[in-house]
Amino acid sequence: MQEDIFLHMGQRIKEAREECGLTQQELAEQTGRGLRHLQDIEKGRKNPSFDILASYINRLGIAPNELFYADVPAVEKEVQHLMGKLLACTDDERAILLKTLDCMADQFISRHYKTSNPQEFK
Numbered sequence: 001m002q003e004d005i006f007l008h009m010g011q012r013i014k015e016a017r018e019e020c021g022l023t024q025q026e027l028a029e030q031t032g033r034g035l036r037h038l039q040d041i042e043k044g045r046k047n048p049s050f051d052i053l054a055s056y057i058n059r060l061g062i063a064p065n066e067l068f069y070a071d072v073p074a075v076e077k078e079v080q081h082l083m084g085k086l087l088a089c090t091d092d093e094r095a096i097l098l099k100t101l102d103c104m105a106d107q108f109i110s111r112h113y114k115t116s117n118p119q120e121f122k
Contacts, residue, residue: 007044009067014042016060031055061088 028035040046063080
């Protein structure tokens, strides 16, 4: 059972690293961690400490739940993924992203109501 958690955690770190376009060497250097240790974590052979996990979570912009729970619903994973990315940004960057997302969401919602209820907007 515990090995399954380590395998899932390692696979998710690997996927997040690849989504960011990073090699193992680049992630190790950017987080100040050892390459061999990262390789062992990605293969599910090591149980990383909190400090190491925190450095990967912050750099990769992933939500901690993604590492520990394999059966999280897809929508929740998407929200957690976005939250992880937002938390990895500076305060100023996060404010810009949130305003942009808010505007985009308003546009999508507005378009949805205009196409599904055309009589209401006349």
